[in-house]
Amino acid sequence: MDQSNNSHEPVIVFEDVSIAFDEKKVLSNLSFTLLHGQTKVLFGVAGAGKTLVLKLALGLLRPDSGRITVLGQEVSAMKEQDLFALRRRIGMVFQESALFDSLNVEDNVSFRLREEHVPQDEITRRVADALRFVELEHTVKLFPAELSGGMRRRVAIARAIVSDPKVLLYDSPTAGLDPVTSTTIVELLVKQRDVFQTSALLVTHRLQDAFTMATHAFDRKLNKMVLVPPETDWDSKTSFLVLKDGVKIFEGDASEIANSDSEYIREYLTQ
Amino acid sequence: MQFSLTDIAKRNVLAVQEYSLLAWSSVANIFTSPRYVADTLQQADIIGVGSLPIVVLTGFFLGAVLALQSANSLARFGGLSFTGQLVSLSMVREIGPVLTGLMVAGRSATGMASELGSMQVTEQIDAMRALGTDPGKKLVTPRVISTVIMLVVLTVISDLVSMAGGAVVAVFMLRLDGNQYWSTAWQSLGVGDITMGLIKPFVFGFIIATIGCYYGLSARGGTQGVGRATTQAMVAASVIMVISDLFITQLLLNFFPFK
Numbered sequence: 001m002d003q004s005n006n007s008h009e010p011v012i013v014f015e016d017v018s019i020a021f022d023e024k025k026v027l028s029n030l031s032f033t034l035l036h037g038q039t040k041v042l043f044g045v046a047g048a049g050k051t052l053v054l055k056l057a058l059g060l061l062r063p064d065s066g067r068i069t070v071l072g073q074e075v076s077a078m079k080e081q082d083l084f085a086l087r088r089r090i091g092m093v094f095q096e097s098a099l100f101d102s103l104n105v106e107d108n109v110s111f112r113l114r115e116e117h118v119p120q121d122e123i124t125r126r127v128a129d130a131l132r133f134v135e136l137e138h139t140v141k142l143f144p145a146e147l148s149g150g151m152r153r154r155v156a157i158a159r160a161i162v163s164d165p166k167v168l169l170y171d172s173p174t175a176g177l178d179p180v181t182s183t184t185i186v187e188l189l190v191k192q193r194d195v196f197q198t199s200a201l202l203v204t205h206r207l208q209d210a211f212t213m214a215t216h217a218f219d220r221k222l223n224k225m226v227l228v229p230p231e232t233d234w235d236s237k238t239s240f241l242v243l244k245d246g247v248k249i250f251e252g253d254a255s256e257i258a259n260s261d262s263e264y265i266r267e268y269l270t271q
Numbered sequence: 272m273q274f275s276l277t278d279i280a281k282r283n284v285l286a287v288q289e290y291s292l293l294a295w296s297s298v299a300n301i302f303t304s305p306r307y308v309a310d311t312l313q314q315a316d317i318i319g320v321g322s323l324p325i326v327v328l329t330g331f332f333l334g335a336v337l338a339l340q341s342a343n344s345l346a347r348f349g350g351l352s353f354t355g356q357l358v359s360l361s362m363v364r365e366i367g368p369v370l371t372g373l374m375v376a377g378r379s380a381t382g383m384a385s386e387l388g389s390m391q392v393t394e395q396i397d398a399m400r401a402l403g404t405d406p407g408k409k410l411v412t413p414r415v416i417s418t419v420i421m422l423v424v425l426t427v428i429s430d431l432v433s434m435a436g437g438a439v440v441a442v443f444m445l446r447l448d449g450n451q452y453w454s455t456a457w458q459s460l461g462v463g464d465i466t467m468g469l470i471k472p473f474v475f476g477f478i479i480a481t482i483g484c485y486y487g488l489s490a491r492g493g494t495q496g497v498g499r500a501t502t503q504a505m506v507a508a509s510v511i512m513v514i515s516d517l518f519i520t521q522l523l524l525n526f527f528p529f530k
Contacts, residue, residue, distance in 0.1 A: 055397075086403075
């Protein structure tokens with residue numbers, strides 16, 4: 001895993017990005033930068049354009065205007081054929097997991113490795129590592145339909161991290177899950193952030209998940225995330241960005257969002 | 272929601288453009304790596320071996336009924352001995368390719384549309400792109416190659432089986448000489464007939480696979496959308512195949528006219 005400490009290097013840069021569907025603007029002049037090793041949490045109600053940001057970063061959609069740069073390459077100007085190589089360095093966790101339902105867990109997780117013709121021994125080892133990371137080693141031969149919703153999300157995380165991506169994109173990984181399973185998923189995201197220093201964009205509408213990420217660190221000895229006392233001088237590497245009707249209305253850290261004067265954000269926080 | 276004629280026209284032009292791009296890239300992908308040989312063989316098994324029973328059954332009975340019907344007409348002119356020739360020429364030049372094409376369209380174009388459609392509406396296609404794999408290369412091209420090859424093979428089998436069906440009727444019901452039936456059936460076939468009979472499934476296979484994949488990858492709107500895509504794939508593949516049959520026949524008749 002890449003653990004180099006180049007935290008000022010931008011990983012994802014959006015510059016004045018806009019996109020419309022059927023003449024309705026869904027994102028308007030969105031600009032932000034995600035630095036190496038950082039996690040940026042995108043908030044917003046349903047339809048605010050959060051998922052769109054991830055799809056644009058992956059090049060699955062193209063903006064009408066503006067520039068998107070990912071890992072130093074201008075995604076918004078690349079051909080689909082050139083994007084495939086870049087996407088192999090990015091991990092994406094889809095909202096509904098998007099596991100291949102005709103493949104078992106092992107084949108789902110190893111999909112990218114097989115595409116890259118990695119030797120079988122290494123595939124077996126890396127799949128085992130990835131499934132151990134999400135604590136699902138026992139599910140290798142099961143099919144997605146045989147897994148619970150939470151397990152499917154964890155397999156999707158394993159599939160995203162198996163090839164050691166430089167950046168991870170999480171699309172509402174806790175949506176529709178019970179609080180216990182949600183906490184398990186958030187713990188995995190914290191672990192990925194703190195142990196492997198992977199940069200990440202996290203889309204969610206659940207404030208508690210984002211605040212958990214901003215206030216917890218992964219303790220390798222205890223093998224679980226622990227609450228960091230507020231007085232501790234500690235960089236959570238987690239920032240927040242709030243979208244409202246496709247427009248950025250806030251960008252800052254946990255304390256800034258908690259003390260925001262914006263009526264919309266205050267209302268959002270209290271709900 | 273109301274759409275003007277311009278919107279409908281634009282949508283249709285866009286659909287033709289997207290289909291053309293998919294069809295073109297399915298061929299262009301053959302010449303660039305990665306190539307998915309295992310997926311192509313798996314599809315060949317599903318399409319070819321899987322379609323064999325219906326192709327054999329329909330081919331046999333259509334050949335038999337063709338012999339029965341034509342014998343009735345031929346007998347009026349004292350040409351009952353030409354039954355074998357009529358069955359073989361009709362089947363090889365026209366009915367074999369079209370019948371096999373329709374059977375495979377019913378089975379495989381719908382199968383492709385529903386499989387790829389389900390993947391599309393559950394974001395599996397996007398997931399594949401996100402994992403750095405081109406769905407065109409991984410899903411479309413193997414289906415196009417295997418459908419084209421297997422449809423040619425299935426058509427040849429259908430032709431042979433239908434002649435056998437005709438032979439059964441000729442020998443056991445019309446009391447014709449079996450050797451005479453087979454010799455007239457074989458001898459009447461020229462290079463032009465066989466060429467026509469092999470070019471058609473080649474084109475039909477391409478139409479079936481690209482239409483099936485196109486409707487699957489264009490599916491929107493959940494399970495209802497997948498159902499719609501499946502039906503449209505069957506209808507479009509069959510209609511386009513039959514229409515193209517007329518043009519191919521006309522074109523090939525210039526090169527291989529009837530003797």
